Amino acid sequence: MKLVVIGAHRERNDIEPVAEAIAVNDLWLSGMAVEESQPLGDRDLLLRVAKTRAALLDRATFVAIRYGFTAHGESDANAKCAAHLERWRRVLNEYRGMVEMTLKAAAAAPRARPDRHDFESGSAYIRALYKATRMTDVAPEFRKAVEDTLAPLAVKHRWSNRDTSSLEFAALVKREDVAAVNDAGAALKRDFPSVPFLLSGPWPLEVFADDHE
Amino acid sequence: MSDAEDELSLLETLDHLLDRGVVIAGEAVVSIGDVDLLYLGLNVVLANVDAIIRTSQPKQIK
Numbered sequence: 001m002k003l004v005v006i007g008a009h010r011e012r013n014d015i016e017p018v019a020e021a022i023a024v025n026d027l028w029l030s031g032m033a034v035e036e037s038q039p040l041g042d043r044d045l046l047l048r049v050a051k052t053r054a055a056l057l058d059r060a061t062f063v064a065i066r067y068g069f070t071a072h073g074e075s076d077a078n079a080k081c082a083a084h085l086e087r088w089r090r091v092l093n094e095y096r097g098m099v100e101m102t103l104k105a106a107a108a109a110p111r112a113r114p115d116r117h118d119f120e121s122g123s124a125y126i127r128a129l130y131k132a133t134r135m136t137d138v139a140p141e142f143r144k145a146v147e148d149t150l151a152p153l154a155v156k157h158r159w160s161n162r163d164t165s166s167l168e169f170a171a172l173v174k175r176e177d178v179a180a181v182n183d184a185g186a187a188l189k190r191d192f193p194s195v196p197f198l199l200s201g202p203w204p205l206e207v208f209a210d211d212h213e
Numbered sequence: 214m215s216d217a218e219d220e221l222s223l224l225e226t227l228d229h230l231l232d233r234g235v236v237i238a239g240e241a242v243v244s245i246g247d248v249d250l251l252y253l254g255l256n257v258v259l260a261n262v263d264a265i266i267r268t269s270q271p272k273q274i275k
Binding site: 005007008046049050053054063064065066067069080081084088198200203204206207209210 | 221222225226227229230231232233234235236237
């Protein structure tokens with residue numbers, strides 16, 4: 001059997017009985033035990049993990065582990081996670097009562113993704129792709145409205161360029177402020193009907209799990 | 214919730230599951246369809262170019 005790891009948690013009670021728990025030092029990993037031969041690309045497994053992930057977040061905030069990481073018991077998990085434990089401990093304690101919300105907005109003027117065949121070297125292609133991604137932005141008035149309405153509700157927030165056609169606003173918010181964030185999103189929909197965007201959440205610690213600030 | 218909203222919600226959920234969260238270095242499974250073809254236990258991080266660019270600092274792109 002292997003454990004498809006879902007997240008890192010502060011307390012064992014945050015995991016059981018929703019998922020299986022294994023200790024990593026003083027923290028806990030949640031996961032789903034599956035047969036060794038179980039393909040990770042299986043659609044039903046993906047959906048079960050997604051559902052369990054949501055149920056775990058209902059219980060307590062945790063650090064999200066990207067899908068695909070598996071562990072075979074405590075010693076294996078401890079060896080693989082040792083380098084992360086100190087940071088996980090810090091963010092789990094600091095952000096215990098918080099969740100993430102994300103707003104993904106379409107770029108005001110989407111840039112064409114550079115074509116690899118137009119470049120002689122991989123590095124030149126990477127540079128061009130990087131430049132195209134970085135130059136992507138949303139309409140200034142929409143960005144300002146997000147800054148004015150959503151950002152004040154967040155403990156921390158961050159804009160990130162995900163690709164050449166969209167920009168993402170991630171907010172770390174107190175659980176009790178999730179409804180207010182959704183209300184602010186509904187107001188943005190009314191005020192900017194022509195801007196395609198998706199406000200979603202709550203999510204576990206994803207963007208702010210790697211917080212080094 | 215409409216079918217379209219359901220689908221959007223599922224897509225967003227899968228996007229977060231597959232493209233967010235902490236990456237444990239040295240763990241990767243390369244799959245095609247439902248078949249895991251290759252397990253990589255190297256001390257490197259594999260990611261698509263978009264993901265690398267997203268997480269890189271400008272000084273790292275030379």
